[in-house]
Amino acid sequence: MLDTARRKEMLRQMVLVRAFEEKLEELYQRKAMFGSTHSYRGQEAIAVGVCSALQPKDLIASYHRGTGHLIAKGADLYTLLCECMGREDGYSKGRGGKMHMGDMGFGFIGNTGTVGGTVPTATGAALAAKIRGSKEVVVSFFGDGAANQGVVHESMNLAGVWKLPVIYVCENNQYAMTVSLAKSVAIKHLSERGAAYGFEGKTIDGNDVEAVHEAAEQAAAKGRSDGGATFLECVTYRWDGHFGGDPGTGYRPKEEIEAWKQKCPIKRLKENLIREGQLSEPEFQKMSDTVYAELDEVAKRAEAAPLPKKAVDLSSIYAPTEVSHG
Amino acid sequence: MVNSAAATQSPTKEMRVQEALREALRYEMARDERVFVMGEDVALFGGAYGVTRGLMQEFGERRVLDTPISESALVGLAVGAAINGMRPVVEIQFSDLLPLAMDQLASHAARYHYMTGGRVNVPMVVRNKFATRAGGGPSHSSCNHGAFIHFPGLKIIMPTTPADAKGLLLAAIRDPNPVLCFESHHLYGIRGPVPEGDHTVPIGKATVRREGKDLTIVTCGGMVLKADAAADQVKEKGIAIEIVDLRSLAPLDKETILNSVSKTKRAIVLDEGPMIGGISAEIAAMIQENLFSDLKGPVVRIAAQPIPPPHSPPLVDAMIPDVDQVVEAVMRLAEGGKIA
Numbered sequence: 062m063l064d065t066a067r068r069k070e071m072l073r074q075m076v077l078v079r080a081f082e083e084k085l086e087e088l089y090q091r092k093a094m095f096g097s098t099h100s101y102r103g104q105e106a107i108a109v110g111v112c113s114a115l116q117p118k119d120l121i122a123s124y125h126r127g128t129g130h131l132i133a134k135g136a137d138l139y140t141l142l143c144e145c146m147g148r149e150d151g152y153s154k155g156r157g158g159k160m161h162m163g164d165m166g167f168g169f170i171g172n173t174g175t176v177g178g179t180v181p182t183a184t185g186a187a188l189a190a191k192i193r194g195s196k197e198v199v200v201s202f203f204g205d206g207a208a209n210q211g212v213v214h215e216s217m218n219l220a221g222v223w224k225l226p227v228i229y230v231c232e233n234n235q236y237a238m239t240v241s242l243a244k245s246v247a248i249k250h251l252s253e254r255g256a257a258y259g260f261e262g263k264t265i266d267g268n269d270v271e272a273v274h275e276a277a278e279q280a281a282a283k284g285r286s287d288g289g290a291t292f293l294e295c296v297t298y299r300w301d302g303h304f305g306g307d308p309g310t311g312y313r314p315k316e317e318i319e320a321w322k323q324k325c326p327i328k329r330l331k332e333n334l335i336r337e338g339q340l341s342e343p344e345f346q347k348m349s350d351t352v353y354a355e356l357d358e359v360a361k362r363a364e365a366a367p368l369p370k371k372a373v374d375l376s377s378i379y380a381p382t383e384v385s386h387g
Numbered sequence: 388m389v390n391s392a393a394a395t396q397s398p399t400k401e402m403r404v405q406e407a408l409r410e411a412l413r414y415e416m417a418r419d420e421r422v423f424v425m426g427e428d429v430a431l432f433g434g435a436y437g438v439t440r441g442l443m444q445e446f447g448e449r450r451v452l453d454t455p456i457s458e459s460a461l462v463g464l465a466v467g468a469a470i471n472g473m474r475p476v477v478e479i480q481f482s483d484l485l486p487l488a489m490d491q492l493a494s495h496a497a498r499y500h501y502m503t504g505g506r507v508n509v510p511m512v513v514r515n516k517f518a519t520r521a522g523g524g525p526s527h528s529s530c531n532h533g534a535f536i537h538f539p540g541l542k543i544i545m546p547t548t549p550a551d552a553k554g555l556l557l558a559a560i561r562d563p564n565p566v567l568c569f570e571s572h573h574l575y576g577i578r579g580p581v582p583e584g585d586h587t588v589p590i591g592k593a594t595v596r597r598e599g600k601d602l603t604i605v606t607c608g609g610m611v612l613k614a615d616a617a618a619d620q621v622k623e624k625g626i627a628i629e630i631v632d633l634r635s636l637a638p639l640d641k642e643t644i645l646n647s648v649s650k651t652k653r654a655i656v657l658d659e660g661p662m663i664g665g666i667s668a669e670i671a672a673m674i675q676e677n678l679f680s681d682l683k684g685p686v687v688r689i690a691a692q693p694i695p696p697p698h699s700p701p702l703v704d705a706m707i708p709d710v711d712q713v714v715e716a717v718m719r720l721a722e723g724g725k726i727a
Binding site for chain 1: 454
């Protein structure tokens, strides 16, 4: 059982992840950011539960709905928001946007917009750890939609063959954009796939941050002690549409959305802590207000930050070569 | 044919292209713990073309990995291993199979450095064999190199001589960027002197294989041999051909190409890959944009016909450039431009 301080920190992080999504949505609605959003609201327990179980040297790879993972792994909020807003101060200097970043400084391998595209990247990072014996564990975050990409299958097969220290965290929010899981796979649980690759697959409640944390901690310990990969299917639901501008209601019954909102991961942990006498409603409100206020400040700075200059820098496509030619 | 190794001073050893490639792998694996090799049949069997023979025995199974047939994941895993500090070298058996890994090459390996604002580097090499030849057919004899010039961030090398094979591959493994190495089937058996020890050839530098004042043939890979044969034939007619061997398709060495054509004022671009939208189209356009008023005739492209690579020898011969075609084009340009 986690101590109260850590559980409260997990609660705060989930609030922060949600507040960030709401800030992006606000910026998107008033056309203050470029491109679309991919809201993570409703799924916060997965990013926070998994990343809180990792060590600083452990790595994560993410995908298009990735801001939550980055925040939970320790991204700088200003730099992250600047990237979403196409600013020079962003992680990628405005070149990548929120779907294309990477910074090994906080253990973030990268994310891209090809669904399933970073599953091999995470697997390869785990191969590096295995070859070196350097003991870092790698988390590959992806959605239920990515589970049906060929390269995901190929990568998991290799992780099984080579017993790689990777945790495949499948965030099953039950819709690949608009297509339901029932239309996409003939099995009941995506975690059944683990058996096909020779490693453990588990289906867990993705809205229970403590359950996610515990499962991730076990998977990480297994990976670190050469026990190989784990497939963690975290069942959850995205509250919003697939992207900004999609109300998310054309393909999902209103009752279904409402029912899942009742299973809010933040509400759940908060109520548990209150019931146990570890937290009061005013204390929560104060923490939440602080998070939102801090984010408002960050957003003000990001909005005032300059865009990149209108220029093509051809030298930016390659890393500088330090090869000496004998 | 002029060998670039002649320019260096270190002692040389005679070997074939495959052996020179293996020399580069061995040299760098011994020097740098981060280098490892993976691919189908590369360990126990030593690679479909023998390039990795003996490496598993020398460096162990931890660093020379036989893999299942999963081209997309192999390239994708290499990207991840490279980001996490290793220097992977992947073997893909045929150029035809690169499209299986296209997303990982074009949207991941090629773009990581740029799209992360320079925070992430992807130092990896993908080797593959290519050539259009009889018996290979539509899925085993493609020349896909031209397709990859559309993806900024990739470096593309195509060694011709054994010395360049070692030098370019060694430079590729040390390069902090993803490098695609196209190895021509036509050249694997070619022998030549290879400098021993630490021999690198800079990526992005073409070389003049043969000097001449009358006409430049810009070419690469196995076509260098055909250009050379054509140059021998027209020499008897008093025409001196200069051959520019690109060695790297990306970055392209525009300077060496333009210097040569400024001198000869006539140019043929010869490529085994498809003519439409290919490397020959790119270079021909680049030459005329820069040197239009100096040229004594049109820049001529000789490249593959726009059909899938066929199986039967006569069909293959009709598809890819041959020496007679090159000689004919030289004579046409010679008459139009009044050489000799």
